[in-house]
Amino acid sequence: MALLTLRNITLAFGGPPLFDGVNLQIEEGERLCLLGRNGTGKSTLLKLLAGEIPLEGGEIMRQQGVRVALVSQEVPQGLGGTVFDVAAAGMGEATALLAEYHQVSHRLAEAANDELLARLATLQKRLEETGGWGLHQEVERVLNRLSLDADAPFASLSGGTKRRALLARALVAAPDILLLDEPTNHLDIDTILWLEEFLLKQVKTLLFVTHDRAFARRLANRVAELDRGRLYAFACGYDEFVERREALLEAEVTRQAQFDKKLAQEEAWIRQGIKARRTRNEGRVRALKKLREERRQRRERLGTATIRLQEAERSGALVVEADNASFAYGDRPIIRDFSTTIMRGDRVGIIGPNGSGKTTLLRLLLGELTPDSGDIRLGTRREVLYFDQLREQLDLDKTVQENVGEGNDTIMVGGKSRHVIGYLQDFLFSPDRARTPVRILSGGERNRLLLAKLFTKPANVLVLDEPTNDLDAETLDLLEELLMDYSGTILLVSHDREFLNNVVTSTLALGGDGRVREYVGGYDDWLRQAAAEAPAPAKPAATTAAPVRERAERPRKLSFKEERELEALPERIHLLEEEQERLHATLADPEFYKRAGAEVASVKERLEALEAELTAVYDRWEELETVKGAVK
Structure with missing residues (x-):
């Protein structure tokens, strides 16, 4: 029997069906990658499986005693306490005892007194009676495995470390099925490599949503896609899924064209006039009505975004030149003795661990920060567009239309006046969606909106800080093609390895020690060149070193x-x-x-x-x- 079975699941939230008869089985040992366009309900389906939202129709059957844990895309609001407190919340009834025991132990380590000792003894006894002592050890074991500081305040952590703490909370519950919603968001490349290795070795059954093609390729042994309310499952890996899906879409286009041709012929027949009506076949009339109803109920595939960049007049040949530039925050060096020359048309990738200074490097190259020593020389005629990963340029309380139009119904795009609603349809926002507040948009929709807002302005230098977060695969492919054809200069910070491989022509790698090394090519090129250097550059943590060496030893093919x-x-x-x-x-x-x-x-x-x-x-x-x- 499957661990979990979905039968004829329906859900509409009062509008068009989000799920229209969804069926799925999850067997033990499957690593199922769930794909689909932004807004098709991927996150909602995970919440249904985790029991966080109720069904409207259909049923979910679980094998007796099966445990399901979800790590959501967004960090829940209001989580406080230490990392240990957050992780221990996955232990159920023993949570309060475990959290207090850990806090009392920590206070005793700082200053012992009789009252604390007595309280600790009471807690130890209650934990032994409830079996909580073993649970306490399990929490510590999971935190050690994830390299997390149990006593660190959760609120002070970076976004990536918070996601690891939430993963610890899910793992502590020892789930039979682990659900992950965009697990690579806000993680640096080293941590993504570690996560891949960890999930392959430590998690038996997994259902995950991701936009990271390299992550999906490495982990998935089965792929499912949500499309127009239905779910289509493929018993294969990611690359084979892409080929099979394309074949299915081509077959669907052919089938619909044949259907539409037949419908047009029957409509012409019914309109032939009195002579035709005298000899009308009532069975044929009923068949025509059935064809009309089938066409009415057809749900068209979501369109493809039409993204265009407006290029400003060419910048000067030199965009920016750094000569032994250094920058520090207080006593902490961020950038040391950095030199580079970026010319017009260069496409430069920037990679490094979280906190290594990628955003600081960008601000130096844009002239927003002045180096403490050395020199940064900016080129002439630069028109810069900056895509920030936190999407702070969007006003969450305004509508989609207001964010782009800035109070106007029309905008100038490519020298022509366009209505904001029509322009937003190029980015797959329907008129109704264009009038909704940004606050209710999904992460992928917010990314598309920020692209729409930025691309109304001409630019010859494009700065993209993690632009791929939450984007669906089709929009990601389109953005790749757009950047490949862009004649201006690109500075790209990304953790998406395939995106880097396909877009950039050189890479700046930050090691976390302030040193910035420059390499020709994308991510895979950096891996190969860094492995050949002596001494080798700073390596990822021990948990990630093995996959890095494995990839570096294999010659890759050109994309x-x-x-x-x-x-x-x-x-x-x-x-x-x-x-x-x-x-x-x-x-x-x-x-x-x-x-x-x-x-x-x-x-x-x-x-x-x-x-x-x-x-x-x-x-x-x-x-x-x-x-x-x-x-x-």
Whole structure:
């Protein structure tokens, strides 16, 4: 018997059906990845399984005694006390005893007195009577396994550490099925690698929602997708699921086209007039009515977002140059002796552990902070758009429309006036959704809204701080394509390994010691180059070292985008060299100096930029050819 079975689940919240006859079985040992567009009900389904919200129709059957624990996407409000208190809350009735025992023990360690000793003895006796002593040891064991400080105040933790504490609370309950909603959000790459390894070794049955394709690829042995109220399960891994889903969607398009053609033929027949009505076949009329009803009830697949970037006039060839720049908060060094040159068109990824200084580095590169020593030189004609991971640019109390229109019904996009409602439909916000407060939007919808708000303004430098959090796979793919075709400069902070591989051409890696190292290529390129360095750069914690070494030893294949990039590089080099030759010839012509005036300096500046750009392009060509050759 399955651990958990869903039969004909329906749920509507008073509107269109969110679930319309959902069926699912979860067997022991399955690691099921749940996918679907933003707003299709993934988080709601997890809450149903955890018993946090009631059913409207259908039934959920659980094997007798089965335990289910959910780690939600958002950290619950109002959680206080220490990490131990939060984790012990998963122990049920023994929670209060365990929390008090831990607090009294901690106070005794600081200053012993007879009253505390007497209270500790009473608590020990009650814990022994209720079996809580073993539970106390289990809490400490789980916290140690997750590298958590039991005495740390929960409220003072970073977002990623809070998520680990909530994972500890779920694991303490020893669930038969662990439910995880976007577990990689707000975690750095090292912690994600650790989490992958931990779940593979320590959790037997798992149902998780994620936008992280690398995470899904590593963990899932089964995939299910929520689409238009139905759930479709596939007994395969992530990559095979993508292929099978595409085939199903193509078949659906063909089937619907055939259906629509037949319906159109029957509608034409019924309208042929008096002669046709005299010979009308009543069975055919009934069949037509049935076709009309079937077409009326068809739920169309959600559209694809139409995301466009407005590019400002080109920035200067130099975007930013750092020369031995250092920055510290008090006595704590954040950035040490950092040097780099970022040219127009560069796509730079920034990676590092949480708290290592990624946001500080961004602010230095944008000129928002002044280095304590060294120098930061900013380029000219920079038009910057900044996507912040906390989405603080959104007013939660205003509607979607008000956030984008800023009090106006129309906005200027690409030099043309557009109604805000129509523009928002490009980002998959229906007119009704556009009039709702931002506060009730899902995380993915808020991300799409912030993209919509930002992309009304032209830019030639795009700064993205964790833009992929909560985005569904299709919007993520679209954003990737958009950034690949963007001719401006990109600074990207992300923990999404595949997104980094597909978008960036160089990587700045922060190790947490203030040092910033620069590498050619994306995340996998960084892994390979860092592994080859001596001495090696700072490694992840021991729990993550094994998967890092394993990936670094395997030669990887070029992605489809990298293959396209490699094919285009010779032509790009040819054009750059032609321009370089023309400018050299211009400078060698004595007549040029007689008529050019101030243009001489401009030509020399362009030559310097061309030389730097050619160097970068040759390095990239060599890098891609090396990767391609290693696979042969």
